[in-house]
Amino acid sequence: MIVRIMGEGQVKLADAHFTELNALDDELFTELESGDEEGFRRTLGALLEAIRRLGTPLPDDSLEPSELILPSPDATLDEVRAMLSDDGLIPG
Numbered sequence: 001m002i003v004r005i006m007g008e009g010q011v012k013l014a015d016a017h018f019t020e021l022n023a024l025d026d027e028l029f030t031e032l033e034s035g036d037e038e039g040f041r042r043t044l045g046a047l048l049e050a051i052r053r054l055g056t057p058l059p060d061d062s063l064e065p066s067e068l069i070l071p072s073p074d075a076t077l078d079e080v081r082a083m084l085s086d087d088g089l090i091p092g
Helices: 015-034 037-054 077-083
Strands: 002-005 009-012 068-070
Touching: 002 037, 015 037, 015 077, 037 068, 037 077
Parallel strands: 002 068
Antiparallel strands: 002 009
């Protein structure tokens, strides 16, 4: 799966990593719902770091269709709420 982190680029990520990422996504969704700004910042950072750690960056000149688009690290609660569907950021 190709994942885009807004403002950073694209990463190729194996489906085998979705269990770990879904746990962070669930936590992020809970923090968004409750308006927990501190928890949101911490978990968004952890989710993006996990994707960077587990994925393989694509070259900057590569333009693959992204199957998943994630917010930038500095995205606000409201911006991320607007990106979410009922399933969260990571498809389950």
